[in-house]
Amino acid sequence: MILLADHQDxxxxxxxxxLAGFDEVLVRDRRDIDEETCQSADLIVLSPGPGNPDxxxxxxxxxxxxxGKKPILxxxxxxxxxxxxxxxxxxxxxxxxxxxxxxxxFDPSSATYSGLPPSLRVARYHSLRVDPASLDCLPGSxxxxxxxxxxxxxxxxEDTKRKLFGLQxxxxxxxxxxxxxxxxxxxxxxxx
Numbered sequence: 447m448i449l450l451a452d453h454q455d456x457x458x459x460x461x462x463x464x465l466a467g468f469d470e471v472l473v474r475d476r477r478d479i480d481e482e483t484c485q486s487a488d489l490i491v492l493s494p495g496p497g498n499p500d501x502x503x504x505x506x507x508x509x510x511x512x513x514g515k516k517p518i519l520x521x522x523x524x525x526x527x528x529x530x531x532x533x534x535x536x537x538x539x540x541x542x543x544x545x546x547x548x549x550x551x552f553d554p555s556s557a558t559y560s561g562l563p564p565s566l567r568v569a570r571y572h573s574l575r576v577d578p579a580s581l582d583c584l585p586g587s588x589x590x591x592x593x594x595x596x597x598x599x600x601x602x603x604e605d606t607k608r609k610l611f612g613l614q615x616x617x618x619x620x621x622x623x624x625x626x627x628x629x630x631x632x633x634x635x636x637x638x
Contacts, residue, residue, distance in 0.1 A: 449487035451476045451505060453495025453523055457571070460618040461493055461521060464625065468633055476505045484508070489517045489636055492524025494616065498536055498574055499527040506531050517609035517636035522572060525612035529576050529603065533583035539575040539599060546570045547621040550601050552592035557635035558604050558611065559591065562624050568601070569619030575599040576614070609636050 448465050450473045452458045458473065465471045474483060484490060490512060492505060499506065502523070509531045512518060520528040526536050547567050552559045559566070578598050581590060588610070592602040601614045611632045617625035 447472055447487055448489045448491060449474065449479070449483060450491045450493055451479060451508065451524075453493050453502060453505070455494040455496065455523070457522075457616055457618060458493045458495075461491070461616075464618040464629055465491060467626065468629065476502060476508070479504075479508060481511075484512055484516060487516060489519065489633065492518065492520040492527060494522035494524065494571070497523070499523065499530045502527060513610055514608040518611070519632055519636075520612040521618075522614060522616060525602070525614045526572075526574060526576060528610060528612050529584065529588075529600075532585060532588060533580070535577040535580040535583075536574050537577045538573060539597065549595065550592045550615070551595045552602070553589075556589065556591040556604055557606055558602055558613075558628060558631050560631050562627055562631075567621070567623050568615035568617075569621035570615050571619075572614060604632075604635070606635060611635070 448469045448471045452473050452475050462471050462473055530536050550568055587607045588603050588605045590600045590603050603612045617628045
């Protein structure tokens with residue numbers, strides 16, 4: 447079962463439909479997730495959402511409690527939240543990207559991008575970003591696997607040892623090429 451922690455975002459249901467192609471999905475408001483639910487999940491997914499990670503103390507606590515115990519994937523807000531909990535800073539970016547399709551530079555040797563074509567376009571919906579200058583504060587096991595080639599913003603990460611993954615962009619959007627393959631790669635890495 448995939449547990450999808452809902453941050454009341456319009457993309458949550460789209461993400462649920464994408465994830466449902468792999469397993470049963472249980473969508474729960476982030477404030478209503480208990481230990482038993484997390485224990486029964488094979489994968490915990492932190493949904494996109496409005497605002498910034500500081501507005502979600504319940505999800506930060508969930509992340510701290512289950513990192514290294516259960517596979518976790520963060521999407522957009524979830525990506526930022528995980529990296530902030532791990533030590534990075536979140537800042538406003540100079541250009542708001544909402545409904546923008548951009549090319550990314552990614553590491554083809556990573557689990558997330560395994561077997562994908564060399565060119566990948568993704569859907570971006572964010573006004574905040576992980577500050578690249580704060581990446582040195584992250585644990586050494588976290589590997590940035592994709593960046594924005596123009597703005598140098600981190601766009602994905604993985605920590606295969608602790609089965610912790612994040613995507614700043616939206617794999618569930620029709621603007622993201624290979625969105626299903628990205629989720630499949632992350633799920634396969636989590637099940638290894």
